[in-house]
Each structure stands twice: as structure tokens, then as C-alpha cells.
Amino acid sequence: MIKQLHPKKPTKKKSKKSKKSKKRFQSKKDRIRKPLTDITLGSKISGKVVDICPFGAFIETEYAVKGSHYGCALLHISQIKDEKVEDISKELSVGQKLEDLRVVKIDHEKSEVALSLRAPRPKRKSxxxxxxxxxxxxxxxxxxxxxxxxxxxxxxxxxxxxxxxxxxxxxxxxxxxxxxxxxxxxxxxxxxxxxxxxxxxxGKQADQYLNRRREILTRQQQRQHSWAAAEFPKTDIGFFEDAIKDLEDAFQEDYGEWSKQ
Incomplete structure (x- = not known):
């Protein structure tokens, strides 16, 4: 009697590579992070620089921040220091740990956060x-x-x-x-x-001189406008210019006394 042999069903080999990449992906994405509701504007947090680009640096945080860099908030180039920063790589490096990062923006809809290393500006005067x-x-x-x-x-x-x-x-x-x-x-x-x-x-005296000059010029324009509206003959403009010259000479004398002081 011949026994019929049933061939074993081929077993699917799991790709170690895909398993590892999946595990790495899950460890990054599914890592337990605090909700954004735990932070508020002005909060101080810590983080680590994970990427640097021309417009800023991405800081890995313990919060559920989404975007191109999961868990990372943006530290814009303008928020690194008070002075203008030309080259971020001279100020920060990948792997660097940062403390006292101030939260300056929270977008709950996009789950995005912006940070700053600069001190907050003093309260604005009304x-x-x-x-x-x-x-x-x-x-x-x-x-x-x-x-x-x-x-x-x-x-x-x-x-x-x-x-x-x-x-x-x-x-x-x-x-x-x-x-x-x-x-x-x-x-x-x-x-x-x-x-x-x-x-x-x-100086105060220079401002006073400029203010008086401005008042004279304003009156000149008003008179010129009113004379033009009354259709004065063109020959009367010469009288007007002479009067203005006298006024300018008087103020030039005042200005000369001021400039000597």
C-alpha cells in the first residue's frame, strides 16, 4: 500500500529587514509622548537638536508634536539669539541638548509648536x-x-x-x-x-527750528493755494516770493544763532 505524501505547505519567511524598520518606525511614532495640552505659551521645556536647516533647527521634545519631524518643535533662526544669526551651524549642532526653550507658538489644529531661546520682550507700553x-x-x-x-x-x-x-x-x-x-x-x-x-x-533747538520752518512752509502753501484760486496776476507772485524770502532770512538768522551753540 502506497501512502500518498502531501507536500508541506511552504512557509512564508518574514523579512528581518522589514521587521526591524517597522519596529524602528513604531518606536519613533508610538513612543508615549505628552499631549500638547500639557504646555502653554511661555512654558519652558527642554529638548535635543535632531536636524538643522537654513531657516532653523528641529528640536525633539517629549510632546506629541506632528509634522515632518514627529515629536519635534521648530526653533526658527530668528529665535536663536537676539543678534542676527547668519549660520545656524555655528550656534547649534545635531545632538546638542537645550534647556529653557520657551514656547512661543502652539497650533493645536496642526499639532505644531514653535520655540525660542530669546528672552521675552518686556510688556509693551500703551x-x-x-x-x-x-x-x-x-x-x-x-x-x-x-x-x-x-x-x-x-x-x-x-x-x-x-x-x-x-x-x-x-x-x-x-x-x-x-x-x-x-x-x-x-x-x-x-x-x-x-x-x-x-x-x-x-537736539531740542534743532527740532524747534524745523517745526517753525514747517509752519512757515504750510502757511506758504495755503496762501499760494488761496491766491491761485483768486486768479491773481502772475506779476503778483514776485511780491509773494519777496515776502517769503524775508521770512526765510529771519529764520536763517535764528538758525545761525542755534548752530553756534
Whole structure:
């Protein structure tokens, strides 16, 4: 009697490689992490640098942060130190442990967190607490073609017009001021309705002279406009220019006395 042999069913061999990669993936993704609800804005946490890119560094934390780097929060290049950072690799390195990382942003919908190593800015003054004539220390926050905006610790920055930066003639503001430079300004205007501040880096007498000149120029424009509306003959413009010249000569004398002091 011949026994029929039944061939054994081939057994599937499990790939050790896939098993290991799966285990590594699970250990990374399924690691027990604290929920984001455990942290709040301003909280201090610790972490480890796991990746560095041109715009910042990814810090591994013990919280359930999602994104391209699971469990990692972003430390933006602008939040590494108060001074401008050109090369992150000179400030941080992969594997470096960091303490006192301040939480500056939490997006619960995207499960993303942003961190900072910089000290928090002091509480901002309200516009109503700033007085004309007050001298404040600040930093140049922004430079435009017409002036510089100075961070004086208020909710709005003070604009220093190009004419109020130096007694010298200013063609390019960048020749006199740099972003982040510490300066002292005197508040010359507070507009609560427009929510604006104006400042000056000149002396008081120089500002008084410029203010008086501005008042004269404003009156000139108003008179010129009213005369043009009344259709004065062109020959009368000569009389107008002579009157303005007399006024300018008078103020030039005042300015000469101020500049000698």
C-alpha cells in the first residue's frame, strides 16, 4: 500500500529587514509622548537638536508634536539669539541638548509648536502712556527711504523722519543707522487717533527750528493755494516770493544763532 505524501505547505519567511524598520518606525511614532495640552505659551521645556536647516533647527521634545519631524518643535533662526544669526551651524549642532526653550507658538489644529531661546520682550507700553518730549531708548526696527522706525517698547514703533536723524544732510539713512542699532529718541508727536508716534534724534533747538520752518512752509502753501484760486496776476507772485524770502532770512538768522551753540 502506497501512502500518498502531501507536500508541506511552504512557509512564508518574514523579512528581518522589514521587521526591524517597522519596529524602528513604531518606536519613533508610538513612543508615549505628552499631549500638547500639557504646555502653554511661555512654558519652558527642554529638548535635543535632531536636524538643522537654513531657516532653523528641529528640536525633539517629549510632546506629541506632528509634522515632518514627529515629536519635534521648530526653533526658527530668528529665535536663536537676539543678534542676527547668519549660520545656524555655528550656534547649534545635531545632538546638542537645550534647556529653557520657551514656547512661543502652539497650533493645536496642526499639532505644531514653535520655540525660542530669546528672552521675552518686556510688556509693551500703551500709546496713551507716552508723552511728547519724553526721551526713550530703543532699537532700529526698520529703515525706509523716508525714515527709520524705532522700537521704543511701545505697541507701535516711533517714526524718525529722515530730516530728524542727523544735523548733517542725510541722503541714505543706511549710512547713519543700522537694523538693531540702539539709539535714543525724543518723542515729538503722539497721535492717538492714527495710533502713530513720531520721534527725533536731534537736539531740542534743532527740532524747534524745523517745526517753525514747517509752519512757515504750510502757511506758504495755503496762501499760494488761496491766491491761485483768486486768479491773481502772475506779476503778483514776485511780491509773494519777496515776502517769503524775508521770512526765510529771519529764520536763517535764528538758525545761525542755534548752530553756534
Amino acid at each position: 500709546l496713551s502712556s507716552v508723552m511728547e518730549g519724553e526721551e526713550l531708548e530703543g532699537k532700529v526696527a526698520r529703515i525706509t527711504s523716508y525714515g527709520a522706525f524705532i522700537d521704543v517698547g511701545c505697541k507701535v514703533d516711533a517714526l524718525v523722519h529722515i530730516s530728524r536723524i542727523s544735523q548733517e544732510k542725510v541722503k541714505d539713512i543706511n549710512d547713519f543707522l543700522k537694523i538693531g542699532q540702539e539709539v535714543e529718541v525724543r518723542i515729538i508727536s503722539v497721535d492717538g487717533k492714527k495710533k502713530t508716534l513720531a520721534g527725533s534724534m536731534l
